[in-house]
Amino acid sequence: MSDLYPEVHCFLKADDGHRAALEAVWSRLEGADHWCWSGKVSDADVLFVDASCSMGQQSAYQDAGVEVLRLPTLGAPAYAERVLESLQKVLWYSNSAVALSWRSAAQVIGPALEDIAIQSRLGGGQAWLYRALDKRVGQSCVVKCSSADAERLQCETQALLDLGGFSAPRLMKVCGWAGRPLLVMEWLPPMLLNPQRDGESKVLAALRELMRLVDAVHAQGWVHGDIKPDHCRLSSSGHMRLIDWGCARHRSSEPTTAQWQGTPWYMAPELFNEGSSVTRASDYYAVGALAFEWLMGAPPEAVYSHGYVLAGHEWRNNMSRQVAARYGSTVAAWLNGLLAARPQDRDWMTI
Numbered sequence: 153m154s155d156l157y158p159e160v161h162c163f164l165k166a167d168d169g170h171r172a173a174l175e176a177v178w179s180r181l182e183g184a185d186h187w188c189w190s191g192k193v194s195d196a197d198v199l200f201v202d203a204s205c206s207m208g209q210q211s212a213y214q215d216a217g218v219e220v221l222r223l224p225t226l227g228a229p230a231y232a233e234r235v236l237e238s239l240q241k242v243l244w245y246s247n248s249a250v251a252l253s254w255r256s257a258a259q260v261i262g263p264a265l266e267d268i269a270i271q272s273r274l275g276g277g278q279a280w281l282y283r284a285l286d287k288r289v290g291q292s293c294v295v296k297c298s299s300a301d302a303e304r305l306q307c308e309t310q311a312l313l314d315l316g317g318f319s320a321p322r323l324m325k326v327c328g329w330a331g332r333p334l335l336v337m338e339w340l341p342p343m344l345l346n347p348q349r350d351g352e353s354k355v356l357a358a359l360r361e362l363m364r365l366v367d368a369v370h371a372q373g374w375v376h377g378d379i380k381p382d383h384c385r386l387s388s389s390g391h392m393r394l395i396d397w398g399c400a401r402h403r404s405s406e407p408t409t410a411q412w413q414g415t416p417w418y419m420a421p422e423l424f425n426e427g428s429s430v431t432r433a434s435d436y437y438a439v440g441a442l443a444f445e446w447l448m449g450a451p452p453e454a455v456y457s458h459g460y461v462l463a464g465h466e467w468r469n470n471m472s473r474q475v476a477a478r479y480g481s482t483v484a485a486w487l488n489g490l491l492a493a494r495p496q497d498r499d500w501m502t503i
Contacts, residue, residue, distance in 0.1 A: 161190035166202035169226050174200060177235045193218065202226075261297060264329040268336055270295060279398060283339065286324065292339040293324055298332065304398060305333055307405065311374055311397040312337065319369050321385070321395055340385035340393055345446050352479065355446050359439075359503060361392050366439060369394070370432050373403040377430035378414040379438035381445055401430050417451045418442060421493055433495035440490025440498075447483070448474060468493075 164171055171189075178187050190196040198219045201210065210220050221238050224231050258270045267287045274281040279298035286293050298305055312323040312335070325336035347355050362384065369376055376383075377399030385393050399414055414423060414430070420437035422428050445451045468491060476484035482503075489499030 160187045160198060161196050162187060162198045162200065163190045163193050163196035164200050165193065165205060166200055166223055167226060170200065170202070170223055173226065173231060174235065177232050177239065180232075180236060181239060261295075261329045261334060264327050264334060265295065265336070266327075268293065268295060268325070284336070286336075294321070294337050294339050296335040296337065297329070298335075298398065307400055307402065308397045309333065309335065310402070311400045314372055315369065315374065315397075319365055319372070320393055320397060337395075340387060340395060342382065343384045343386055343392065345381075347447055347449055356483075356503060358392070359443050359446065362439060362442070363500075363502065365392050365394065366435055370435070375401050375403075375430050375432055375435055376438075377401060377434070378418075379435055379442060380415050380418045381442055384442075399430055414438070420495065422495055431495065432500075433498050436490050436498045436500050437492075437495075440487055443487055443490065444471060444475070447479060447487075 162174075164174070181187070193199060193213070194216070196218055198221060199213050200221050200223055201213075202223050203225070205220075205222070210222070213220050221235070224234050228234070262270055265284070268284050269287055270282045270284045272283045274283050274294065279296050282295040282297070284293050284295045285291070298308075309323070309326065312320055316322040316337075321337040321340055323335065323337055327334050327336070343358065345355055345358055366376070366379070376394055376397065378396060379394065383394055383396050385395050387393050414434075418438040418441040420434040423430065423434055441451060468488065471491070472484045472488055475487055486499075486501065486503045489501060492498045
C-alpha cells in the first residue's frame with residue numbers, strides 16, 4: 153500500500169441498501185481503493201448514518217473522534233452527488249495525499265513530526281487537528297495541519313508567536329509536510345461551564361476574565377475572529393486562553409475579503425456580508441453570544457435554530473427578557489450592548 157493512501161475505515165449504521173450506493177460513490181474518489189468497511193464503530197474513521205440516528209448519538213460519535221456523515225434518503229435525487237460532496241468536504245487533499253483519521257495521519261505526516269507522536273483526531277474543518285504527545289518531555293500537544301491559504305497560515309503563526317503563553321497556546325514547533333506547515337501547540341483543556349452546576353458568580357467571573365483576555369488581545373493589535381465556548385481553554389495555571397487563531401487578523405494587515413469567517417452561531421451580522429472582515433466589534437458580538445450560552449446553558453434560540461439566518465435579530469428582545477428574569481436588568485443591558493446589530497452601537501463595558 154502506498155504511504156500516500158492510508159486506509160480509511162468506514163462503518164454503516166443505516167439501511168443496508170446504502171452500502172452499494174456508497175461503494176459506487178467511492179469509485180469516483182481518488183485513492184478510493186483504500187476505503188474499506190470496518191467491523192465495528194470504534195475502529196471506524198468515517199461513520200455513515202441515516203435519519204434514525206439522533207443528533208445526540210451523532211455528537212457522541214464525533215466526540216469519540218469519528219467523522220459522521222448523515223446520508224440523504226436512499227434513492228433521493230442527486231444522491232451520489234450529495235454524498236460525494238460531503239466526502240470531499242471531509243477529506244483533505246494535498247499532493248494527492250489524504251490526511252483523515254489519526255491512523256492515516258500517523259502514517260502520512262508522522263515522520264515530519266519526529267518526536268511528536270499522534271494519538272487521536274480532534275476534528276477537522278479548514279484544518280485537521282490531532283491530539284499528540286511530545287515524547288521528549290512527555291507533554292500533551294495539538295498538531296494542526298491546515299488547508300488554509302499561505303497568508304492566513306502566516307497570520308495564525310504570528311498570532312501564536314505574539315500571544316502564545318499569555319492569551320493563546322504556546323507554539324512548541326513549526327515543521328513542514330507536503331509544502332504546508334504543521335503547527336505544534338500545547339494542549340489546553342476546555343472550560344466546562346454550566347450555570348445550573350457552577351452558579352451565577354462563577355459564570356460571571358469567567359465572563360469578566362474573558363473580557364480582560366479579549367482586551368489584552370486587542371491591545372496587542374490582534375482580533376481573534378472566532379470566539380466561542382469551545383475556543384476558551386484553561387492553562388496549567390488555571391488562567392483562560394483562546395485557541396484556534398485561524399480567523400485572526402492584525403491591525404497592521406489589510407482587511408480580508410473572505411466570506412463566512414468564524415462560526416455562524418457567534419458571528420456578528422456584518423460578517424455575513426460579502427467582503428466583510430473581522431474587527432474588534434465582531435469580537436464583542438461573539439463574546440455576547442458566548443455569554444448568553446454560558447449564562448443560559450444554550451446559544452440564543454433563534455440563532456441556534458435557524459443557523460445562518462440572523463436578519464432582523466427579533467430574538468434579541470426575547471433574549472433580554474430571559475436573561476433579565478434570571479440575572480437581573482443590569483446583566484441583560486450589558487448583554488444587549490454587546491449584541492447590538494450595528495458594530496458602532498456595541499458597548500464594551502465591564503459587567
